[in-house]
Amino acid sequence: MNDSIKQNLDIFRKETRAWLEANCPESMRQPVTSPNDLYWGGRNAKYISDDQRIWFERMLEKKWIVPYWEEKYGGGGLNNIEHKILTEEMTKLGCRKPLFSFGISMLGPALLKFATAEQKLKYLPEIVQGKIRWCQGYSEPGAGSDLAGLQTKAEDMGDHYLVNGQKVWTSYGDKSDWIFCLVRTNFEVSKHKGVSFLLIDMASEGVSTRPIKLISGKSPFTETFLDNVKVPKGNLINEPGQGWTIAKYLLTHERQMIGGVGETGTPPQLSEVAQECIGLTNGILSDSILRSKVAKFEMDEAIFDYTIERIIDEAKAGNNSGALSSFFKYYGTELNISRYELMLALQGYDGLAWEGEASNEGQLARLFCRTKGNSIEGGTSEIQLNIIAKRILGLPSS
Amino acid sequence: MPLIITEEQQMLKTSVKELLKNKGAITNLRKLRDDSDPIGFDKELWKEMVDLGLSGLVIPEAYGGLGFGYTGLGQVLEETGRTLTASPLVSTVLLSGTAIRLGGDVMQKEQLLPEIAGGNIVIGFASEEGKHHAPKLVKTAATLQGDSYVINGTKKMVLDGHVADKFIVVARTNGAVDEEAGIELFVVDAKTEGITTERIIMMDSRNAALVHFKDVKISANSRLDGFTNGGYALLEKTLDIARIGLAAEMLGGVNEAFERTIAYLKERQQFGVIIGTFQALQHRAAKMFCEIELCKSIVIKALKAIDADSPDLARLASLAKAKLGEIYQLVSNEGIQLFGGIGMTDDEEIGFFLKRARVVQQTLGDTNFHLDRLARMRFF
The missing domain is CATH 2.40.110.10 (Butyryl-CoA Dehydrogenase, subunit A, domain 2)
Structure with a gap:
């Protein structure tokens, strides 16, 4: 990268940070704690707070709701590097996404690739403006x-x-x-x-x-x-x-979403939950069978993260690793299912509550139940394995 | 630090692959086994590997090496893992070479590192004493007497020990068995009086000796005392680097065994169809594919951590050795099962991977050892 481009990007980063600091309300920099905290737009949309409205309107005016779409569709026209910088700066400040939308994450990419010019101009701006859910x-x-x-x-x-x-x-x-x-x-x-x-x-x-x-x-x-x-x-x-x-094109996007990070916030560290719930004897978890399961889970969890890192690095270097979205969907969901299976085992009786304040209205038990759908929705685990076997390994169809 | 290899590292990998394709093939290992070769590795092949610079990859240029780094050595080990090439690369370069590079003083380095780089010497790494890998389990004593140490004890699983010119011996100068304090590393000439070796040919047709030390007297300056945090820290760091190197070798074996199995699924027919069309077998193959994706990631991550001198080395080493141990076991077992009856025969080479998998899994700690270590690092 030559010096003047690099200088311009440094300026872009500084200006971006300054703008976010000046315009993102404090309450929109707090971690999302409930699905109700997310703004989805639509005809019947309601803001949960003034801050949420202000944040959405400011980002809309700045054209950063979908910063990487072309300006004629209401996007910000940012290139990959600028978009990455914006994402990094938003992450640093903890800024929430101003709009959650299947229009952005799923339909948009399909329209951009397959729709007519007229259709794009009709539907994409309404997605950006949060008018249509x-x-x-x-x-x-x-x-x-x-x-x-x-x-x-x-x-x-x-x-x-x-x-x-x-x-x-x-x-x-x-x-x-x-x-x-x-x-x-x-x-x-x-x-x-x-x-x-x-x-x-x-x-x-x-x-x-x-x-x-x-x-x-x-x-x-x-x-x-x-x-x-x-x-x-x-x-x-x-x-x-x-x-x-x-x-098929669109399902690839969906699979990456389901296989990736969970819906809200970062999941709890299992080893910490284990220490709290089971206790230690001479510095070792008192239940040795659960201990080995937690250790194995955390090994796979850590290495799965490194795998995301590696595939991104390989893609950047131009080595396209092929149809790996099925791998991410399969492994990511199976890991998430194991995580909640172990959480329930660690919490024992306390994890079983379905209602009441102490359990946050049965949050764990309900999440546990919900994870069972992860390996079904967006193409079952078995379908992902079929795809890997046929498209990646080249095993023949019967 | 992107998780990809550089063009130079790729070139090295390609040339090693080329060299080993013919000369290091499994037929070579089979021949060494069937001839009861007294050395246990092919000296001519080793010379060619040395000529290619492989013995000097991680040795600094000042000491006659290439200073190419461990990520590069990892690519080489991956290829020796694919071809199951027996050579002193693990004993002499990965283990002993690393210990000397990290812990030797200038004189020791000047004396030993160029010899390693030149491929003139085999150095056995004598650390194990128990049934399992246990770095702190050191009963072997090094007692200071005047300006000498006297070593007494028995070491197991000393790779290439029966043909070693020297040993790096882990011994205790004080403290109780299982204590970290008092553990030190010594350079000992194999011809020193009081040393006897018993060659043990293992399941994978490689060699690891039992080495007895009886009143072995060595000079006091044979101790590797150049590492800042003392003997045990030197041992741990050496082991972590070697564990990662072994994981790279295991990745090669995993990839090769897996590819051979997939090729067989595409060729073998039963009930009038290719068995690779059966979904039960396709899913087993696809699951292995996913696990191997994880294996690739942790190996490159850990190799890069060595070259970056990462403070996270120990955790990454255990992640690598634990995961590769688990998956080499899986893939080598599935290999035999999916090959079916032919997989049980000595003529078919898939069995060689099963045997190597079991030996390399135990070496420097199996999955259980490293999961336990990871749990301790996270205080549970």
């Missing part, structure tokens, strides 16, 4: 791991599509405004080739949702019913029949 309509009651077997039908009626079917496991379906769906536009061709990618306004007549109560007692997902829904033809992304290609 998006959800994903992929799975169906009969199409889970066999996603390509989906049956939701979009009939070409000339000037519109008529959509009929049911989606399931729609994250925050009841809180979202639009849904990006995989639908079947062609029943004549092989199952992968008949799938299309369609955007549907959930305010349309015939769209309804019903929450699904999980074993954790919470309902982050819904069933979504599509009953004679009329959808303009311009809402189809790319060509009919391209849905599977787009979905």
Whole structure:
């Protein structure tokens, strides 16, 4: 890197830090403690505090809601290095993300790659401005791991599509405004080739949702019913029949999200929980069987982090390691499941409370239950292993 | 410190791979075994490795080496791990060479390091005494008598000990067995009166001697006293570096055994189909793939930590040795199982990896030892 570029980046870093310090309210620099602390935008959005609103509005004006998208879409037009600097400075100050959005993390990348210029200009700025909250309509009651077997039908009626079917496991379906769906536009061709990618306004007549109560007692997902829904033809992304290609591209993004860091905050260190809950005898955990399990878990946890570090370094050096997102999804979720299995074992009776203040309304027990979904959603662990076996190891299909 | 190797290190790796592809292949190890070779490694191959500079990689230029660093040596060890090449690289360069480089005074370094770099000498590292790796379990005594030390005791698992010209001997000048204080390292000529060695041929067809020291008298300045924090700290640091080196060797073995197994899954037919189409086998292969991704990461992380003189070395060394021990065991077991009956035969080479895995797992601490050590580091 030559000196003048480096100088400019140093200036950018200083200015960024100064701006963040001046504009990020104190309460927006505190760690997120509950899912309610996150701002998701949308038609029915409510800010939990003035600070949250101010922080969002300032970042929006600064064009840093999605700093790396082009300015014509409402992005900040930052290059990779500038974006990295901004992220680093936000992390240093503990600034919260001003907007959480499946539009940014999932739909956006798909639109940027597959949509027309007109579609991009229509949908991307609304995502940035937090006006529309998006959800994903992929799975169906009969199409889970066999996603390509989906049956939701979009009939070409000339000037519109008529959509009929049911989606399931729609994250925050009841809180979202639009849904990006995989639908079947062609029943004549092989199952992968008949799938299309369609955007549907959930305010349309015939769209309804019903929450699904999980074993954790919470309902982050819904069933979504599509009953004679009329959808303009311009809402189809790319060509009919391209849905599977787009979905695969998008699932890679989703897998990295699930396999990566947990939803809120950093998970507790197991060895510290162990010391507290089990106690020590001569400096050694009093339960020697749990001790070896915790030690093994912490070994894998530490090395998994180094693996993320290594793959990033290799990618920077131009060695693209191939379809590794399945590895991250598989290993990351299995680790997270082990973490909560061990947490429950360490906490004993105290970890079992489901309600009450002492247990923070059964936080651990509910999180434990929730982790069981990690190895199912976004492609089961078994599906990830299939992908690794076929695409990375080149083992033949039967 | 990015977790990738440099172009120079890659070039070194490639040339070692080239050299070992033919001359260090497993047929070579098989021949040494079947001929009951008295040395236990191929002297001609070792000379070629020396000519390539491998014996001097981690020895400073001032002492006749290349000062190329441990990340580079790690790449070499990975290749010797792939080909199961027997050589004095571990005993003489990785263990003894490191101890002398870290703990020797100028005279000791001037005398010994150029000899190591030149490949003229084999130095056995005599530290173990018990059934398991236990650095503090030192009963061997070094008693000061005038201007001499007198050494008494027995050492186990001294790699290449039966052909060693010298030993680095870990002995106790005072303190009780299992105490850190009083542990010191000494350079001892193998021809000194009172030393007897028993060659033990091991499962992996390599050699580790039992070495007896009976009233072995050496000069007082044979002690490695150049390390700031004393003898035990020198031993620990040497061991940590060597553990990481062994982990690099193990990574090579893991990769090779895994690749051979995958190739077999793509070729073997039963029920009229290639067995690699069976999902039960695909998932076992995919799980191994994931674990090997972790192995690659911890090995490069730990190698880089040696060259950066990281204060985190001990933790990374234990992570590396624990993980690679676990996964070499897994991959070598799965290798035999997935090869099926042919994997049980001596003709098929996959069994050589199983045998090497078990020996190298125990050497300098197995997974249990290092998980226990990691837990202690985190106070539980």
